[in-house]
Amino acid sequence: MSTAGPDQSTPPVGAAVPGRYELVLPPGWVRIPLREGTKEALEQVLFSHMGRVPEGIPRDDAMRFRLDMRRQLEKQARAARRNGGLDLYLPVLPRGGIFLMASFIVAEMPIGRDHTVPPEAVIAQLADDDVPGGTAGTVDVAGAPALRRAYRCALDEEKRQGALPTRRIDYVIPVPDDPGRWISINFSTPGDGDVDSEFTDVLVELFDAVVGTFRWSDE
Incomplete structure (x- = not known):
């Protein structure tokens, strides 16, 4: 299990704001x-x-x-x-003799701190934003609504020659009892070089399973 936490900002008076999160990593993955x-x-x-x-x-x-x-x-x-x-997660042990090309990042989300807008409204607005070639919708993370966004990123070959297209999954999660505070979990992988391959799908499913273990912690 990996535990970490976002930088603490001043919470509302009387609110018990989780200072850390927990998630279960697959074998061979580490937190930086x-x-x-x-x-x-x-x-x-x-x-x-x-x-x-x-x-x-x-x-x-x-x-x-x-x-x-x-x-x-x-x-x-x-x-x-x-x-x-806040944290970078990587696979560091080979699977089947090869190193997986994948990673995900937990980060503070600069959405803004408008306390008058409920999280559900923010998620709905983000889900309505255009995701070229992708999808976005509301999911449950740690017992609360969150956003899941999936898309493919074709890199500009003139700027980054030799780089591979990537499959990307983003989760946007509100911090409970701290209105306006959000984190994101951002996954990226070129898979086996084909972002639509069965192998790449397996890596995406693995990441979704990891996010399924996400929990807030007061410890």
């Missing part, structure tokens, strides 16, 4: 905190969880592989933190 302890978490991932390198990489190149992975993870963590990220 983005607000503090990021460096230590990356060290643990690289030298504890990633003791094995993928098949086909010579033993002499193992350190170079880890250094390359560290640069990629640090770059990903910096980008996530700039976008309000």
